Amino acid sequence: MKDNNDMPGHLARRFQQIAVAVFLAEVEDAGFDLTPVQYAALATIKANPGLDQVTLAGLIAYDRTTITGVIDRLVQKGLAERRASSRDRRARELEITDEGRRTLRKITPAVESAQRIMLRGLSAKESEELMRLLRKAIAAGNDLSRAPLRDMQA
Amino acid sequence: MKDNNDMPGHLARRFQQIAVAVFLAEVEDAGFDLTPVQYAALATIKANPGLDQVTLAGLIAYDRTTITGVIDRLVQKGLAERRASSRDRRARELEITDEGRRTLRKITPAVESAQRIMLRGLSAKESEELMRLLRKAIAAGNDLSRAPLRDMQA
DNA sequence: TGATATTGCTCAGTATGCTGACTATCAGTA
DNA sequence: TACTGATAGTCAGCATACTGAGCAATATCA
Numbered sequence: 001m002k003d004n005n006d007m008p009g010h011l012a013r014r015f016q017q018i019a020v021a022v023f024l025a026e027v028e029d030a031g032f033d034l035t036p037v038q039y040a041a042l043a044t045i046k047a048n049p050g051l052d053q054v055t056l057a058g059l060i061a062y063d064r065t066t067i068t069g070v071i072d073r074l075v076q077k078g079l080a081e082r083r084a085s086s087r088d089r090r091a092r093e094l095e096i097t098d099e100g101r102r103t104l105r106k107i108t109p110a111v112e113s114a115q116r117i118m119l120r121g122l123s124a125k126e127s128e129e130l131m132r133l134l135r136k137a138i139a140a141g142n143d144l145s146r147a148p149l150r151d152m153q154a
Numbered sequence: 155m156k157d158n159n160d161m162p163g164h165l166a167r168r169f170q171q172i173a174v175a176v177f178l179a180e181v182e183d184a185g186f187d188l189t190p191v192q193y194a195a196l197a198t199i200k201a202n203p204g205l206d207q208v209t210l211a212g213l214i215a216y217d218r219t220t221i222t223g224v225i226d227r228l229v230q231k232g233l234a235e236r237r238a239s240s241r242d243r244r245a246r247e248l249e250i251t252d253e254g255r256r257t258l259r260k261i262t263p264a265v266e267s268a269q270r271i272m273l274r275g276l277s278a279k280e281s282e283e284l285m286r287l288l289r290k291a292i293a294a295g296n297d298l299s300r301a302p303l304r305d306m307q308a
Numbered sequence: 309t310g311a312t313a314t315t316g317c318t319c320a321g322t323a324t325g326c327t328g329a330c331t332a333t334c335a336g337t338a
Numbered sequence: 339t340a341c342t343g344a345t346a347g348t349c350a351g352c353a354t355a356c357t358g359a360g361c362a363a364t365a366t367c368a
Contacts, residue, residue: 004214009269015166016170019162035354062355064316064318090317090363091317120294122290126287131160138275147356310367313367324356337339
């Protein structure tokens with residue numbers, strides 16, 4: 001009988017569970033209310049102004065049906081804007097607001113602190129190795145989920 | 155500006171996302187309808203007959219409010235039973251049914267196959283190392299989530 | 309051009325996960 | 339024994355994630 005600790009799937013779930021908890025705790029301590037998912041979306045919008053929802057979803061590997069709600073909440077918090085695209089009337093162009101920019105700037109130390117805390121059991125060398133192995137496993141499995149990572153095109 | 159690929163939190167989410175997708179696909183190919191979470195719960199009930207919900211939650215690091223729904227669905231599928239405990243009228247004792255045992259037995263190859271597929275980008279040595287590092291990071295962060303792993307007591 | 313396929317987005321439904329609150333019960337103690 | 343605190347379980351509410359369906363708009367090609 002295999003132990004849970006020998007199942008990569010169980011370890012994946014557990015590590016992700018801790019990562020989310022640490023992120024939320026650090027961000028709340030800093031006085032903000034933003035989830036890991038919302039943070040990644042907001043940072044990606046800032047880095048790619050005017051991108052549409054499908055492109056955003058591809059850049060951070062979210063499902064297109066999930067991104068709708070995430071953006072809803074960013075808009076509701078006043079951190080992002082969604083407007084109709086002039087080139088393609090199906091698409092929405094996403095922009096970060098000044099408030100969103102301010103939030104991102106102020107929240108960065110908490111986010112970085114969270115990344116450190118979730119690896120606090122590992123040495124610097126081990127942390128690097130863990131990330132390398134995760135990246136490699138993820139790259140090989142990218143197309144196995146409904147929401148694969150996709151590059152910006154052009 | 156840090157890339158997503160340098161954020162352990164993002165890698166954790168992505169790896170877990172792939173792990174779940176692979177699990178569900180393999181299990182469905184085998185003709186079953188069971189989530190990773192339901193599988194872990196059922197296997198743990200089988201290994202610890204008569205355990206209560208809080209103990210089960212601790213053994214697999216689920217939140218106690220999450221386990222309620224998971225067990226609901228196992229019961230509804232006829233794979234597990236929930237009955238009142240005689241020793242503590244607050245608690246429910248969990249048992250696996252014959253159908254549950256049959257399902258676990260038949261589903262095992264698919265589950266093991268899933269674990270291999272989610273690591274298909276890594277060599278055997280790398281897979282071992284990834285699991286070692288995940289276990290170590292998880293152990294150090296165990297108490298940072300609301301649902302930490304807890305041992306069976308006696 | 310007109311039919312067909314594809315794409316961007318949304319929605320309904322289901323399953324985790326969490327916070328916080330609540331009930332019922334149990335355990336320890338004054 | 340009465341009080342207090344802890345514990346087992348549930349529930350409401352919110353935020354991911356996914357499946358599958360559907361609508362509107364665009365792209366493709368006969």
